[in-house]
Amino acid sequence: MSKEIEIQVNSKFESKFLKGYPLINKDMVHNVAVLKREGSIINLIDRNRKFIAKGYYGIQNKGIGWVLTRNKGEKIDYLFFKNKIQEAIDKRQSFFNAPDTNAFRVFNGEGDGIGGMTIDFFDGYYLLNWYSEGIYSYKEQVIRVLDEIMDYKAIYEKKRFDTKGKYIDDDDFVKGERGEFPIIVKENGMNYAVYLNDGAMVGIFLDQRDVRKVIRDKYANQKNVLNTFSYTGAFSIAAALGGAAKTTSVDLAKRSKSKTIEQFSVNGIDFEQQDIVVMDVFDYFKYANRKEMKFDLVILDPPSFARSKKRTFSSAKDYTGLLKDAISITEKNGIIVASTNNATFGMKKFKNFVDQAFKEMNVKYQIKESFGLPEDFHTTKDFPEGNYLKVLFIEKRG
Structure with missing residues (x-):
């Protein structure tokens, strides 16, 4: 440079x-x-x-x-990138050696010392995410590091920048042998279909790994489960594999139905025994209330910001209202899994949203447990905004 x-x-x-x-x-x-x-x-x-x-x-x-x-004499060159990436990989050896998980984050931006860049691993495939043209200009050094220190099937990339802040959709393949997609990855023994060549989203959010596991292992058995903003149904898969009596997956995106069917199918689950609904989540809440439907486990994982033809949703402003909708269709002693990836507020404010919603509904509650980012999403205390994920398991008491 x-x-x-x-x-x-x-x-x-x-x-x-x-x-x-x-x-x-x-x-x-x-x-x-x-x-x-x-x-x-x-x-x-x-x-x-x-x-x-x-x-x-x-x-x-x-x-x-x-x-x-913070070292004035340190050069930002190949050796710099090699040391940072090698250090990150060394921290994650337990993931590389895990028998039942082969999809995880290898490098987490500023948490591993280089903001604006992440690297994910999917069963031998590496996915580079570039968040600015600035960090993308160092692509050759990063690829050279992976060439030198890692074995891989192929490297893919997502360029998540342009003048309007939108994803640049072009050929995501970088080098290696092109994958036959979907590839089926394992997460705590569960199967998920992943596409590294199909736009910005790959089919699963790796930061929710611990939450999916606890839903499967602890909360789903014999429960009637509602998964809202369901995307490809990853939480529904975890619930079904955990013995749920039935799952209902709701998302506004039309392609969510075929994607969710695929995820059930790669786990050997009969998708026809589950409900997969293409509908605005807020309209679904109204529908469920009209039909006097109740659920034992309701999962809320909305985007930080979303706009449809009917409404605009901002988690910073509208999460309390979303929780009130969920409370209204949750059985007594049922569980609401409230999740947000909004980095503009912390856990304390998120808990205030919960408290406000239950008070306005005149319903008692208890927070059973909470989750943040999993271990592979390494963060730094110097940048609390980087620890963005907040998940609460809330029991409706009355």
């Missing part, structure tokens, strides 16, 4: 960077106009021109770049 560019930090943010905060936001620095080419190396300096940290310029929805090192 070319000459390193000095960027002065706004004085009120100096201490934040000195304490280890890795994300560079536009309002945290001066003279942003000098940054022209994404991927450029930035030296953050204080008001006295003293070095604070070194990072790269890359525009994504979270900010304009990431800190990579």
Whole structure:
């Protein structure tokens, strides 16, 4: 890369960077106009021109770049990427050796020292996720690292950036032998069909692994289960394999039905014995109330933000209302699994949403257990926003 560019930090943010905060936001620095080419190396300096940290310029929805090192003399080169990726892989040896799981995260962005990039593993296939043009400019170094230190069937990538912040959909294959999709991966002994060549989504969210396992092992047996915002039905699969009396999967996307049927089928489950409904979840709640339907286990895992023809949903504003809808169709002593991946608020605020919803419904509750990101989604205490996942198992008491 070319000459390193000095960027002065706004004085009120100096201490934040000195304490280890890795994300560079536009309002945290001066003279942003000098940054022209994404991927450029930035030296953050204080008001006295003293070095604070070194990072790269890359525009994504979270900010304009990431800190990579606090060592002024460290070069951001092949060796830098090799050391970071090797360290991440070493931390995950238990996953590589697991007999019943072969899909997990190998490298988790800023949690492993390089914000804006993640690497997932799917039974010998590596999937690189690039969140800015800046980090994408280092693709050759990353591929070279994987070539040197890992055996693989193939490498795929997702470029999750463009001028409008939308996914760039082009040929996701990078190198190796092209996969025959779907590939069937294992997660705690459960099967999931995965597509690495079919747009931004691959068919399963790896960060919910622990939640799916506890649903199967502890909460599903003989229960009538409702899985809302069901996507490809991964929670429904876990519930069915856990002995659920019946599962109902509801999602607005038309392709969710065929995808969910596929997931049931690769697990040897008769999908015709399950309900798979293509419908707006909020309309389904109204339908269920009209029909006086009740469920023993209701799973809520909405997107942080979603827009349909009828409504706009924001988890930061509308989760309490969503919970009230769920409470209304949950049996007494039933369980609501409330989940959010919204990084703009923490667990304390999320619990406040729960408390508000149950109080407004005049219903008592107990939080049975909570979950965050699984072990392979390594985070850093210096960036609490990176620990985005919040899941609560809530018992409806009355």
